[in-house]
Amino acid sequence: xxxxxxxxxxxxxxxxxxxxxxxxxxxxxxxxxxxxxxxxxxxxxxxxxxxxxxxxxxxxxxxxxxxxxxxxxxxxxxxxxxxxxxxxxxxxxxxxxxxxxxxxxxxxxxxxxxxxxxxxxxxxxxxxxxxxxxxxxxxxxxxxxxxxxxxxxxxxxxxxxxxxxxxxxxxxxxxxxxxxxxxxxxxxxxxxxxxxxxxxxxxxxxxxxxxxxxxxxxxx
Amino acid sequence: xxxxxxxxxxxxxxxxxxxxxxxxxxxxxxxxxxxxxxxxxxxxxxxxxxxxxxxxxxxxxxxxxxxxxxxxxxxxxxxxxxxxxxxxxxxxxxxxxxxxxxxxxxxxxxxxxxxxxxxxxxxxxxxxxxxxxxxxxxxxxxxxxxxxxxxxxxxxxxxxxxxxxxxxxxxxxxxxxxxxxxxxxxxxxxxxxxxxxxxxxxxxxxxxxxxxxxxxxxxx
Numbered sequence: 001x002x003x004x005x006x007x008x009x010x011x012x013x014x015x016x017x018x019x020x021x022x023x024x025x026x027x028x029x030x031x032x033x034x035x036x037x038x039x040x041x042x043x044x045x046x047x048x049x050x051x052x053x054x055x056x057x058x059x060x061x062x063x064x065x066x067x068x069x070x071x072x073x074x075x076x077x078x079x080x081x082x083x084x085x086x087x088x089x090x091x092x093x094x095x096x097x098x099x100x101x102x103x104x105x106x107x108x109x110x111x112x113x114x115x116x117x118x119x120x121x122x123x124x125x126x127x128x129x130x131x132x133x134x135x136x137x138x139x140x141x142x143x144x145x146x147x148x149x150x151x152x153x154x155x156x157x158x159x160x161x162x163x164x165x166x167x168x169x170x171x172x173x174x175x176x177x178x179x180x181x182x183x184x185x186x187x188x189x190x191x192x193x194x195x196x197x198x199x200x201x202x203x204x205x206x207x208x209x210x211x212x213x214x215x216x217x218x219x220x
Numbered sequence: 221x222x223x224x225x226x227x228x229x230x231x232x233x234x235x236x237x238x239x240x241x242x243x244x245x246x247x248x249x250x251x252x253x254x255x256x257x258x259x260x261x262x263x264x265x266x267x268x269x270x271x272x273x274x275x276x277x278x279x280x281x282x283x284x285x286x287x288x289x290x291x292x293x294x295x296x297x298x299x300x301x302x303x304x305x306x307x308x309x310x311x312x313x314x315x316x317x318x319x320x321x322x323x324x325x326x327x328x329x330x331x332x333x334x335x336x337x338x339x340x341x342x343x344x345x346x347x348x349x350x351x352x353x354x355x356x357x358x359x360x361x362x363x364x365x366x367x368x369x370x371x372x373x374x375x376x377x378x379x380x381x382x383x384x385x386x387x388x389x390x391x392x393x394x395x396x397x398x399x400x401x402x403x404x405x406x407x408x409x410x411x412x413x414x415x416x417x418x419x420x421x422x423x424x425x426x427x428x429x430x431x432x433x434x435x436x437x438x439x440x
Contacts, residue, residue, distance in 0.1 A: 003361070007349070010386050011342070011362070013282055016399065025279035028385065030316055031403065031420065032276070055275055057287060058376040062233055063265025067285075076251040096250055101424065103435055110429035115386035121431070129227070144248060150375060155382065158277040164246060164377065165248065166230050166383060171223040179236065179243030180413040183251065185292035190251035190410055190420060195438065198420035199433070200251065203230030203409065205416045206323065209330035211341070215323055215399040218415065 019177035023193050031190040031198065036099035036124075037066070037107055038135040038216060039085035041114075046135050048118035051081040052191045054094060063166035064094065064146060081114055083151075083159060090148050091133045092163070095140035102197050112172045132167060141186045144168040163165040180205070243413050250417065251410040254317035256325055256344075257286070257404060258355040259305035261334075264348060266355050268338035269302040270325045272411045282385035284314065284366060289376035302336055303371075303379060310368050311353045312383070315360035320405040322417050353388060361406045361415070365386040 032052040057063040097105040108118040125138035145165035174185040205218040252272040277283040316341035317325040328338040345358035366383035394405040
């Protein structure tokens with residue numbers, strides 16, 4: 001069966017009602033990672049924020065980026081506690097969201113005041129490891145601390161934040177012999193659009209592609 | 221049951237064997253989108269490349285970014301046909317990878333010469349729509365054309381490419397009443413690590429989070 005394809009032009013997109021357009025355009029990039037970023041300010045006030053824009057940047061050195069929403073909106077300043085804390089402290093944690101606590105993770109996106117920790121508000125548990133200066137999420141089974149390397153403002157006032165991975169804490173059972181971490185074992189969820197959560201079912205792993213042969217399935 | 225958590229320090233990561241580290245660090249960001257980028261050079265030679273780094277940047281204007289791997293490696297230059305074509309042409313397409321053709325999509329990552337089109341090599345079908353100057357993937361049920369806005373080199377020589385979404389072509393059945401595009405309906409796949417493909421099972425949609433109440437499930 002061939003489904004009917006609909007064509008939306010630039011003009012159609014620009015004329016969409018604002019919330020409709022946000023849902024629509026946020027769906028276009030495909031599946032997004034679901035992570036909680038844990039931070040703390042100089043007064044010791046912790047913050048936790050769900051972010052769907054964390055992306056891999058390089059493995060040597062191990063770099064990870066994410067996009068922070070604009071701090072300026074029209075004429076006004078918007079408080080962005082996560083980014084402010086990262087700049088102040090230089091250190092943050094990234095924690096995979098699993099199916100067992102994604103509703104609490106989603107709730108961290110509510111606009112809490114600076115004095116309210118999303119850990120307290122959502123019931124997720126702060127965890128401190130060795131001398132790492134930012135809080136982890138105890139419930140998360142794959143998490144790491146990151147040191148800020150640079151941040152810059154992009155053309156639409158979003159901010160690109162790049163950090164180097166320092167300490168990784170992961171369930172031993174999920175790490176495969178060749179280094180891959182099996183996200184299905186960890187029940188890590190994915191996000192699409194603004195509010196849609198997905199569990200994954202592993203298809204297969206495919207061999208490194210070479211021009212002269214078809215990919216084969218890696219057994220593991 | 222509590223699984224045993226393993227702690228990897230920065231030193232542990234740096235000492236990993238190169239391929240092991242690539243698998244490990246590529247797993248840390250979580251699920252990644254699976255997209256095929258379609259381009260064409262000034263001589264009309266088409267190119268198709270699987271990319272797992274496409275990310276949402278903004279909905280008004282509708283902007284999308286991706287990370288291109290370094291064009292310099294040690295002392296040598298590496299050919300990156302996709303990025304070269306994008307800069308030459310100014311226009312490219314992004315096509316969601318579905319479960320029905322992810323193995324062909326993966327095969328586009330093999331190092332083909334500039335004279336070999338990955339469309340021909342993998343059996344995926346070029347499709348041209350109105351006067352859009354870049355090829356779509358006919359098999360893809362959610363795809364859009366993008367106009368290059370800017371690109372810049374980041375600190376590890378990866379390149380950030382930002383474009384504006386121009387035309388969206390999507391199966392009508394997947395677009396919900398509020399604008400969300402249901403990726404489960406489209407069988408869009410996700411990637412983890414370097415080579416692991418996943419199908420998704422939708423959990424739920426959650427309401428816009430507010431501080432004073434728990435999220436509710438959106439029925440649709």
